[in-house]
Amino acid sequence: MEHYNMNLTLKVWRQRNSKDTGHFDTFQVKDISSEMSFLEMFDVLNEQLVSEGKEPIAFDHDCREGICGMCSMVIDGQPHGPWGQTTTCQLHMRHYKDGDTITVEPFRANAFPVIKDLVVDRTSFDRIIQAGGYISVNTGNAVDANSLPIEKHDADEAFAAAACIGCGACVAACPNASAMLFTSAKVSHLALLPQGDPERKTRVVNMVEQLDKEGFGGCTNIGACEAECPKGISIENIARLNREYVGAMLDGGSKNTI
Amino acid sequence: MSWKNYFSTSVGKKIQMSLTGLFLITFLIVHCYINSLVWVSKEAYEAAAHFMGTNMIIHIIEVGLFAFLILHTVQGLNLFLKNKSKRGSRYAVNASNKNSKWYSRSMGILGSLLLIFLVLHTSAFWAPNRFSQITGGGELDLYHMMKEAFQNPVVVIIYILGCIALSWHLVHGFFSAFQTLGLATNKYKSLIKSVGVGFAIIVPFIFIMMPLSFYFGWIS
């Protein structure tokens, strides 16, 4: 692949902490290689800022191979940037050309308060999982793994839902700042497996209640989440969550906590 | 958990929107069928209108219809405002056309336009008719009223716009109603989508043809 260098203008959101109102700063970066990842371009910018004695831009990142879900950023209006099914860390600079201007903002949602610059607080996702995103089995309770055959199709579908990396792009993309795709991926993963069956009714209800409590918006089936999800989680999972919910509602089973 | 609790979560409210929406969709089919009788004959239309205007069961359903319409409106506006408030600071760059359809994002606006249209529409035909019935004046000559009203190009244009808003509202709403009930599985998703789009085109088209037919005198 031919590579080339480019100069870019970056408009980046700066915000000291959650109380600050925040603003955009404009930076010029030079000689960015088309082989760099988007975050490596940010490394260059930060090195530049440090060398000027300025404070670098805070952004979340960790594995840089698209699986930990730590990186975020809304790049030119799209969570994780312009490439489909790609996290910010896997977006590469060959997408851009010399002279481009790129605007970078944090994930914006009331349930994701900004910690600093592009870093947001996503602990609300942990609390949604705490509300029921698990199978209650203590260590040592298990029977032999092959004593429970699971149809390959169901196992594959459960895997596809479980592939969610919990990055929050669905929330960032949704006009309602809803976390329904995230929640539904977990509900689906566990509802598709026989192991998840005993708790299916309480799980969906408790997780939805927690979702509301955290201050996310409701789902109105817009589909932006699915389009921006770096792991291609389908909104069919939302349909499944709804089905699970209706099932729980019609069954009227008593609501348990945990 | 009580029914009330089930219906008051964000998913529960969505289910309210879905169920009321599906009821309204059913009503549209009936309304559309009766309207299209104008192309059969004046008599056929009037017979149907008479039935709708006088049958007791229909009256009861009509009460339900309004209740659902109000619920759909109030809950819809409520959700619209609530959801809007979940993102305190807005994005500087808006790229939402890259990930979703404008009409899906504009259900609140489309719904509000429809509401305004419905007020105008019912105050032109349905309300005076029922008022006359209640106050002892008997049924009005709706066919004649229509013929008259649709001579005015402004009225015709308002109706066309109303029906276009209805069409976009339905393109999203039809699929959304099934998705919310969890019925839009992989197997049925594309079928529901296609039927929804077809419905959203055909029904408003028939509605639009009425004022146009009267205006251009396609109906004698």
Place this chain on the structure above:
Amino acid sequence: MTLNSKIPSGDLNAKWETYKSTCKLVNPANKRHLDVIVIGTGLAGASAAASLGEMGYKVKTFCFQDSPRRAHSIAAQGGINAAKNYQNDGDSTYRLFYDTIKGGDYRAREANVHRLAEVSANIIDQCVAQGVPFAREYGGLLSNRSFGGVQVQRTFYAAGQTGQQLLIGAYQALERQVALGNVTQYSRHEMLEVVKIDGKARGIIARNLVTGELERHFGHAVLLCTGGYGNVFYLSTNAMGSNVTAAWKAHKKGAHFGNPCYTQIHPTCIPVSGDHQSKLTLMSESLRNDGRIWVPKAKGDDRKANDIPEEERDYYLERRYPAFGNLVPRDVASRAAKERCDAGYGVGASKQAVYLDYSSAIIRYGKSEANKLGINNPSDAQVKELGKGVVEAKYGNLFEMYEKITGENPYEVPMRIYPAVHYTMGGLWVDYELMTSVEGLYALGEANFSDHGANRLGASALMQGLADGYFVIPYTLGNYLADEIRTKAIPTDHEAFVEAEKSVNDRITKLLSIKGKESVESFHKRLGKIMWNKCGMARNEQGLKEAITEIQALRKEFWENVFVPGSADEYNPELDKAGRVADFLELGELMCIDALNRNESCGGHFREEYQTEEGEAMRQDDKYMYVAAWKYNGESNFELEKEDLNYDVVKPTQRSYK
């Protein structure tokens, strides 16, 4: 000798069973009064915290990421080993044990490895019960594949995301305990000091990374589950945040560091593309199941890969190691790639790469698929298309990742790969109970040194992390805490806490006050270069001696000229990084000292002076059959203590994969 490995006596097969039935227990009522601190929430940490929480201990977990689910275990791709023998291909606990000992080049403890093999099967059961969606066959039962260094299929997997699925399983179990109130979770917190009282670990000092506040936490025991230290090389497949800080602080507080020089260089990573590179990306070892590795037979052949005819390709692993072929263990595969590149046969712009080719696998799968579909005489294009489909189903996400990073389509042109730092077999020295040389301080998973000897086999890291967390520590911790039930929680205004906090505070103040000219990142890069060039895939006496001097000089420069922007009372990632790099600058030196001490080649440690004529690693069993456990006596002052390794069951021989 101060080190006591506490290996139970008796027959190897019976050691763990005997231990479990005779270790001390803590009754449920007492567990409620015992605090356990778990640092790190990867596979080892999350599984330990969840299991201990279930048992009734009061647990606190700490991780520097924003959620426990982000720990780098999540990036493990290929799979997890278990001696289930579901494939009826002759696997057994003994064989897994034997393969691991042999793969580790006879530098691991027999008892630990045997225990690992014993509990491996339980891990799979536990994970399936939690809802981990492992790959399955059409009959609904679990599927397996094979990994390097073994001749059976014992690896369980979930596409190329096995680590993710296992971690999410453990994370969910952990979150359940959080919901039940048994575990308190502290995310965006970094442990910066161990607090010792009367010789026992009694707590930690942690920094809240959002506010910058220092916090004191008491625990009757402290578990370090903080992963490896591969980032000492700057470029590695580790996450950007992976660091040695917790383990290093423990080391400085008296925990011996075991075999620090044992580093695993993974053979199949995407090659470095330039100076800007911040990390390296692994391509799962599972790709070697079907991919063939080659270089051109002619030196400096600049033709495109697809233009080089079959007879001019050198499938050097198949040539050198016919029995294991492309599936030799990692250390062997890495060295063979380096040997070819150093000899001038490398490919790509940098010449520091070899090809991993899927074309013959695509054709092979295509033909069998055509057969299945009943297509007679399929065209070449048809075969290729069908084959691509099969390969996509097996490795799709890896191929996609390769294409995103390199811009090349691996279905059409062979992938370019090169070895990269991936895992560290070395770590805190622990005894059979996973306790370090500091009482009450434990190390689990990659953070300890115990199970992989000098080289880890593929798909064994996940196994070890979960074995330690789910099935070992719940027993061994009880054996220690049973004697602690009378110890009341020590208030954190105890002078040991005050002192520890002060030392942490002083160091942070120092880092911020230097206000030099060079960034933390730049120092880290320079350290990485020294480590990679002189303590990397091949090491020699002279290079190591130079490295030690260079690192000392670099460390001095760091403390005089580093620039850390911002302040201590805010979210300041540069400050976090500075502390970590400062620790790497000390660890790097110890790694070189250890590598210099070990005058032999074994597993991932390859000393150029010690190789056979064919270039294979040459061990010196008579002199170095021991664990090098280093004690910290002050800056640049490390004292070697040896734990002799006794092989009662396996007879060490020269490893052969020919």
